[in-house]
Amino acid sequence: MKIAVAVAGAGAMGSRVGLYLTQAGQDVVLLDDWQMHVDTVTEHGLKVNTLGETETYPVSIRNFKDYSVPVDLVIVLTKAMAAEEKIKQLMDQGVITEDTNVMSMMNGLGHGDLLRKYIADDKILLAVTMWPAGFNGPGEVTLEGTGNIEFGRIDGTVDNFVKELNDIFNEAKLNGKISDDIVTSIWNKALVNCCFNTYCAVTDKKIGEFGAYVHSDDMLIPLMKEIITVGEQKGAKLDFDATLNKFHAMYSPDVVGLHYPSMHHDIHNGRKTEVDFLTGRVAEYGREFGIPTPYCDILTHLVHQIEK
């Protein structure tokens, strides 16, 4: 089956998803605001670095403001803080119609709530992806490693579109997987990011260095409990013990112990972080539910304090 796909946000992950779908024969357009990036890819194609080798591939790319063709699927991979504006823009320009499925593939929490403001439940898809990807500058990405895309309808329905999209992702070698509980998957990923992104950004440490502190569990455990308590109110089924074990395993240099989480890169490159969609969002939900979230509160503020 062939569908028309717009990938909103042609950063590292948007480029990966858009390129793979293009190569599998789908009708894909990448959308981005950065005209220099759009022009470079249009003129020279997308330059892809893999294990020291560079290849260039043609992909279709447009500035958001220059695109107004209705599509079957919009995959949202903008920065979290830009998502709402972009969804409204794509609706205004007729890219998103009543028949368009809209999938959030962004990190963090609250994207489903955002989509529900504009899109009917039976057109909303949520996804969690574990594909790594790096953006090197206009027109150039690094695509290495492997991953998958776990996704599903916000209401858990598995309809024909979901099944077809899974086939499309697998034909594109994106390793699709229909989730039986996408909300839980999103919270599980957010739980990792809430804990390590914030702490490693504030302490200026790699994941393994953070874990080497003798009381690191005393920092993680109360934070995890806040997030799990709030997440359960939002319908996620989260396992404290399994998560803590997973965290401990991450400290190893063979896993991700030698890495800084992405928020650390954002801080050091002077970019605004997505903390409001991680601990900040948990704190916001906590206030709605009357659940105290002192750890999420203070970490959110500390990250904002150190943002340039």
Place this chain on the structure above:
Amino acid sequence: MKIAVAVAGAGAMGSRVGLYLTQAGQDVVLLDDWQMHVDTVTEHGLKVNTLGETETYPVSIRNFKDYSVPVDLVIVLTKAMAAEEKIKQLMDQGVITEDTNVMSMMNGLGHGDLLRKYIADDKILLAVTMWPAGFNGPGEVTLEGTGNIEFGRIDGTVDNFVKELNDIFNEAKLNGKISDDIVTSIWNKALVNCCFNTYCAVTDKKIGEFGAYVHSDDMLIPLMKEIITVGEQKGAKLDFDATLNKFHAMYSPDVVGLHYPSMHHDIHNGRKTEVDFLTGRVAEYGREFGIPTPYCDILTHLVHQIEK
């Protein structure tokens, strides 16, 4: 009146107090562990910088291990983490006898509880000092500005020794003041240090920069409330509104807005901080009293994480 005084810890503040008492005719010895500092002061006197001028003054100084003369008063101005060991050493060596008054002039919380392990209440004095002082290296300090020493017995008694010591401090131009509630004064000073030392160290900001963050009150208020709640259990009378007003006034460049608190200097000079005697001690007392202290807990851990 003339008394024999040992100043335990010949850093910046110990040097200031010891020098002024010496110049006022008291029988003073400075004690320190750093032999190079002891030798330099012994050979050349204490070099004092004031507003660009340098003068050198003779003061008596010994290595802790080389002193065993009983004194009337020991003023404890070591690093907080060294205080217990030094008190025991001075008792073992006969410097502290049953007749010796022992005064903690250190920053932070818990020094009274420590002294009570070894010294009778009617020989314990607690002090808060606002004198600034800077240590430049072996044998050399910077002494500028002005200040005072507020002090009193741990049990509130104003006996003859307290009155005489106040006269001695005033003759020495140290601006003595007998406190009518030294416990409250100590907690009031600790409240400032708990809030600004930790936050400015973790965020790498000056006091005014910290205050410029639009939600800085949301960081301070819950932390202040924890400290005030615990402090009240320890007998301190703390005023939330007055403290918050004082904090806001501190942001001004005319007050201390352009300064980094001392913990920031410790972090950047690779020294261990005194956080365990500030938020760490509040958290410890909180556990004793069953008062939750999530802000003190996490700030203490964050400071330890960023200590080299």
